[in-house]
Amino acid sequence: MRKLFVLLIITVFTFVNISAQETRFGLKAGADFASLKVKFEGDNLSTSETGFYIGAFAEIAVSDSFKFQPEVLFVTVEDLGQIAIPLMAKFPISGEFDILAGPSLGILLDSEEGMKSFNFGLEAGAAYDITDNFFVEARYNLGLANLLEDAPSGYSVKLSGFFAGLGYKF
Template sequence: MKRFFLLTAMFTLLSVFSIHAQRVTGVLSGFKAGINVSSLNSDATEIDEIDARVGFQAAFFVEIPFSRSFSFQPELQYSAQGGKLEEFRVNYIHLPLMLKYNVTDYLNIHLGPQVGLKIWEWEQDQNDNFNNLNYAVSGGLGANLSDNFFIEARYVYGLSNITEDVNELNVDQDIKNSYVQVSLGYRL
């Protein structure tokens, strides 16, 4: 039930930004998709030895300019993360809140926090091993290929423990998710 309310709140927030975007001149919206290469970080040696998972990610975004150089970009993003081993796979809906600085007309840097809601995990013996919420900070570079197309590369560093009960996964340390994203996007 908590997941339903949080997911509803996330969709509502992005809808409000989208409606506002249609009324304000210069506000853009669009979508992007690409890959994640995610890894699990922990003090536990057995976690660090798990291979990275290559997964899919896609997002809808609204870009709200403050000035020619600065803008705010909330996103609603699906992301496949975790490790390569099945028991460490988990998928999220993220809400990144990015501040963008346009270095030039073609290059930008962006930085911001994000919150994630778990929507799926590989279930071994029907156990719920991963927390429903996770928090992270992300930053990256973007390059405009044209007025509509762009590419982005982003690094996301997990701040919160993603595991519900570390004993179920036979680990006795906190586990955090970190990943690199590469995306191709289109502004509407």
């Protein structure tokens, strides 16, 4: 199932490249400051860990004021690995500064027994072009999926994170 999902993403990237008027591809990497929020019997527990992310993206110009930016990222924190697939709407604010927002899907690679492997959430942030090719970015991912399998009422486990990194557009 995971291989099929990754193949689907690669296929979408390929067809987008063929059909888009102006498409740029790129690579990115940075730090992930993840938080796991656990809710049970009225109590809340939160833990934070630092990891990294690395991946690829396509920047598809739909109009002068809107770009679509699908991404495939490998995110790792401690012993937890995830393939993240943010589907970002990118709005240029100035020649160098962009606002990004959109849904993010994820596949947890090391989910423990009793935990779901599919994750989803909302992501928002900003990017600043240092040059035509290099940029810096910062984003927050709000995890919406309850990762606890067959969770009783009032019980949840959610994964969120703050990302900061560098990227290169070809």
